[in-house]
Amino acid sequence: MRNNFKLISFNLLACLALLVSATSHAAQPIPANDMGLSKGSVFDVPEPKVSHYPSTAPGESSVLPRAYLGAPPQIPHDISDFLPITAQTNMCVACHNQPALRGGNPAKGTVVPIPVSHYTDHRIPHAKTGDNLINARYNCNQCHVPQSDAPALVGNSFSSKRKR
Numbered sequence: 001m002r003n004n005f006k007l008i009s010f011n012l013l014a015c016l017a018l019l020v021s022a023t024s025h026a027a028q029p030i031p032a033n034d035m036g037l038s039k040g041s042v043f044d045v046p047e048p049k050v051s052h053y054p055s056t057a058p059g060e061s062s063v064l065p066r067a068y069l070g071a072p073p074q075i076p077h078d079i080s081d082f083l084p085i086t087a088q089t090n091m092c093v094a095c096h097n098q099p100a101l102r103g104g105n106p107a108k109g110t111v112v113p114i115p116v117s118h119y120t121d122h123r124i125p126h127a128k129t130g131d132n133l134i135n136a137r138y139n140c141n142q143c144h145v146p147q148s149d150a151p152a153l154v155g156n157s158f159s160s161k162r163k164r
């Protein structure tokens with residue numbers, strides 16, 4: 001009986017010790033206001049800061065560094081007068097469709113011609129490069145976008161050695 005009593009109290013002590021160590025090792029809870037990308041209470045209605053897109057006219061800006069080799073280049077100039085792109089009007093094509101300039105190294109301020117890849121239908125195996133822009137490339141803003149000065153919500157340390 002005495003031994004049983006000793007065993008029970010030993011077990012109880014061991015359980016208590018386990019409980020204390022488990023609670024002291026528990027992860028610290030993240031405060032609710034720090035959880036989302038928008039810092040603050042979920043009951044707040046925050047006003048996003050106003051950001052600006054480049055207002056530099058085509059011909060006056062400089063090409064931007066590419067994120068990685070093969071990445072669609074970002075648009076360095078103002079495009080507010082060229083949108084929307086419709087079936088009837090595509091101002092981007094009007095300026096950039098310059099097959100004769102392809103392969104050169106465009107001087108600063110001159111149009112960068114639309115590359116060969118946009119005249120080749122990559123959905124067809126061994127497709128030949130034609131004279132016409134492939135319709136799948138017609139909506140330029142699907143891939144090419146200007147950059148606003150809004151700070152990144154989440155930091156990004158991605159880097160690629162080969163860019164162009």
Ligand code: HEC
Pocket residue numbers: 057058059060061062063064073074075076077079082083091092093094095096108109110111112140141144
């Ligand atoms: C009035 C002529 C003109 C129009 C219209 C125009 N661009 Fe441009 N674009 C240029 C010139 C010139 C440059 C070279 C940079 C500079 O000098 O501004 C350029 C640069 C670019 C570049 C960078 C290329 C690189 O290699 O980094 C992209 C991408 C681009 N334009 C896409 C577009 C898209 C998409 C549209 C339509 C929404 C458009 N452009 C409308 C003249 C034009």
Ligand code: HEC
Pocket residue numbers: 070071072073092093096112113114115117118133136137138139140141142143144
């Ligand atoms: C499906 C995505 C996509 C669409 C749509 C698209 N592009 Fe591109 N573009 C790319 C990619 C990817 C590159 C870089 C690789 C390459 O050169 O093919 C590029 C490269 C370019 C370049 C840089 C050429 C150079 O020599 O530096 C210009 C200029 C350009 N595109 C203009 C346009 C215009 C104008 C349109 C609309 C008529 C357009 N693109 C539509 C994906 C796209």
